[in-house]
Amino acid sequence: MAEPVVQAYWDASSGEPLLPEAQQAWSTAASAGWGDPLRLHRPGRLAAQALDAARETVAQAVGARPDEVVFTGSGVAAAHAAVTGLALGRRRTGDCVVTSTTDHSSVLAAADAAGRRAAVGVDVEGHLDLDRWRDTVAAEGVAAACLQVANHEVGTRQPVTEAAEACAAVGVPLVLDATSALGRVDLRGLGGWSVLTGAASAFGGPASVGLLVIRRGTRWRAPYPADDYQGGRWPGAPDVPAVYAAAVALDAWLRFGRAVGERQHALVHRLRTAIAARVPDLEVAGDPTNRVPHLLTFSALYVDGETLTRELDRAGFAVASGSACSASSEHPSHVLAAMGLLTHGNVRIGLTRRSTSAEVDRFLDVLPPLVAEIRDRLGAP
Structure with missing residues (x-):
């Protein structure tokens, strides 16, 4: 009987698998008996303390104040709230929201x-056109602007400092999507x-936790009915065990992420170089150096992405294809377009x-013959 194929999960572009530390934290917290964080009894105070500690961790990671941190139901919900809340708060200024063409689909939908x-x-590597950005945010009627720290598909880092300076010069608030970074x-x-947004699933926390950080003094209005929780910035009692697990996962990255990132950057560099050398008619996307360490996208001419993804899955590699914003692998990537x-x-x-x-060695052995086989099957030149 054939030996089972060892599966390498290489789809962290959709989210890092739940870290063991976070899983243990979630289990421990769920059995801790924490109560409503607005109550004055001991279980309520314990829940409030856990939320305060989680806000401290997020604030430390992004250079903010703990009281500026809000926990939402997902990263997508945080993105919608960030954009919509700023648009409501600045509707007297105008109704235009500036984005890049490669932002996440949730941001583009909210801006629309x-x-x-x-x-x-x-440009062809995914860098923002800064001159065009400066002109666009300075136009009349701009309520807000949105930009990723790094692209969620190709990993290219954006010139955030320069883009933020352009926004500040004309008084336009900037939403910073930090999910991939x-x-x-x-x-x-x-x-x-x-306003800064993120998703706990991106760094190995629960998918049910999104991050929304709103600077004090920002003209942001809750785009939904609010209540007493989290200062009226997100409705309903927070999922304390999930938030606690998310904070544990983020803390693990803050402590060990640099070493992991250096190793991942070297692995991706090997992949970028070797894939381009071993597979003809192939494009490797994104900035080769100024990028987040873990992401890589390439396109093979005369090959269907869904077919290649399925063949790689059979060979033991769980990868993705199509748009990172779509549940369907057949949906073309607006980022690559x-x-x-x-x-x-x-x-x-x-x-x-x-x-x-x-795993990288095995992938480099598996990929070239698979691409050649698919091309032969399709009668490609």
Whole structure:
């Protein structure tokens, strides 16, 4: 009988698997008997203390105040709340929200719903057109602007400091999407933003926790019926065990993320170099150096991305294809389209904390014959 294929999970672009530390923290917290954090009894005080400690961890990670941190139901919910809340708070200024063309689909959808969206293009490696950005945010009627720290598909880091300075010069608040970078990149020195968002699932926390950090003095209004929880900035009692687990996961990255990132950066560099050398007619996307360490996307000409993803899965590699914002692997990537690259035949890799050099070696052995076989099957030239 054939030996079972050892599976390497390489889809951390959709979220790091739940860290063992976070899983244990969630289990411990769920059995701790914590109560309503607004109550004065001991279980309520314990819950409030756990939330305060979690806010301290997030604030430390992003260079904010603990009382500016809000826990939402997901990263997507945080993105919608950030954009919509700023649009409501600044509706007398205008109804235009500026984004890049490669922002996450949740941000683009929220900007469209807020009124009108002005999208600023990127170059072939995914870098923001700063000159165009400066002109666009300075236009009349701009309520807010949105930008990623790093792209969620190709990993390219954006010139956040320069973009934030352009917004500050004309009084436009900036929403900073830190989802792909939080825990992997030092964000404490990134100033100039008004609202920052993230998702605990991106760094190995529960998918049910999103992060919304609203600077004091920001003209942000809750775009939903509010109550007494979290200062009226997110409705309903927080899921304390999930929030606690998210904070434990983030703390693990704050302590060990630099070493993990250096190892992942070296592994991705090997992949970028060797894939391009071993597979003909292939595009590797994104900035080769100025990027988050764990993400890689490449596109193979004359190959269907879904077919290649399935063949790689059979060979023991769980990777993704299509748009990172879509549940369907067949949905073309708007990110690659905005960069002027192939939108089909693409494979998206997200290394996890546990990804190894041996897995990279095995992938480099498996990929070239698989691509050749699929091309032969399709009668490609």
